[in-house]
């Protein structure tokens with residue numbers, strides 16, 4: 511498959527926070543003609559004058575080839591539009607794309623690791639319903655903004671359109687950052703939402719014990735996986751870079767906003783006060799209540815995710831949350847019938863049962879002892 515020459519392609523990154531700025535730096539380094547769009551003219555003028563994003567990504571020089579403008583400049587010449595705003599802002603930003611003169615063939619890429627209100631929709635599903643599945647993609651994987659521009663990350667670019675996933679992956683790889691191409695955007699997005707929820711849960715729980723923190727994360731991943739499966743997601747997306755990989759990066763990072771939000775909840779800070787304290791997007795605070803409602807609507811038993819939503823909402827005290835985590839028993843595995851791959855286990859169980867029945871029969875037969 512021939513991949514697009516980066517220099518012939520134009521990308522516009524909408525949202526000049528820490529991740530949008532970092533992704534724009536990478537695309538420019540990878541040779542894509544890139545524009546970073548800030549929310550206001552004042553922000554754009556400041557970024558253009560400083561050639562640095564002092565507010566969200568201090569200390570990183572913006573490449574000279576990176577254009578800066580405000581979102582009002584529109585998208586008329588874009589081949590790729592990358593949405594780098596928090597999920598809460600996505601409904602407004604997506605609704606505004608046609609008025610911003612989104613070209614008919616431009617690809618739209620969500621960078622958010624959260625869900626879109628009010629239904630808790632994975633962003634690519636919303637974009638696909640509006641603009642068509644094969645021009646939509648998302649990006650996941652362990653990718654703290656600062657480390658990504660300094661030393662690298664392990665991105666996953668996911669789209670149902672192979673050419674789109676591969677072209678995004680090639681742009682990042684040209685910039686020196688590993689990027690896997692995936693055809694499971696919903697799985698990658700739910701992996702990102704699950705890891706943020708699990709990192710917040712681990713942050714809230716770790717002082718009470720690391721077994722409890724691990725149990726919280728494991729329960730949340732298992733509960734979200736059942737939802738991902740219903741939506742057609744694949745297990746490797748939750749097991750691989752976008753799920754387990756990003757969970758470790760986020761839960762271990764002292765600077766992680768989601769983990770820190772959990773620590774603040776454990777300190778007794780109300781959930782509603784945390785965004786102002788952290789001053790940046792904390793996706794899990796919004797995504798966990800949305801996830802909880804979406805899982806309930808889908809008929810999935812999700813006691814730990816819904817308990818976490820109640821902890822965030824101030825309805826469940828921390829000790830009760832930890833007790834819930836420590837006592838939740840996952841549903842038993844679904845053993846297969848002997849016509850499937852569970853046949854070996856089934857045969858072993860049947861042999862043990864038959865041996866026990868034989869022993870019991872021998873005990874009942876007069877004079878059978880010792881035979």
Ligand SMILES: NC(=O)C1=CN([C@@H]2O[C@H](COP(=O)(O)OP(=O)(O)OC[C@H]3O[C@@H](n4cnc5c(N)ncnc54)[C@H](OP(=O)(O)O)[C@@H]3O)[C@@H](O)[C@H]2O)C=CC1
Pocket residue numbers: 524525526527528529530548549550566581594595596597599602603621622623624653654655656789790791793
């Ligand atoms: N930071 C990271 O390391 C990573 C972040 N992500 C994901 O990227 C997404 C964005 O997060 P991040 O960059 O970190 O968040 P930040 O809080 O650093 O920045 C958010 C940015 O979005 C802008 N914004 C919000 N709403 C709009 C809007 N309607 N129009 C234009 N701009 C808007 C904000 O502008 P203003 O300043 O005016 O409010 C701000 O520049 C999140 O989903 C996050 O999970 C993914 C991987 C890593």
Ligand SMILES: O=C(CO)COP(=O)(O)O
Pocket residue numbers: 623651652653654655709756759760765766767768769791792793
């Ligand atoms: O998604 C991230 C790293 O991959 C960033 O995590 P935080 O939003 O918790 O800082």
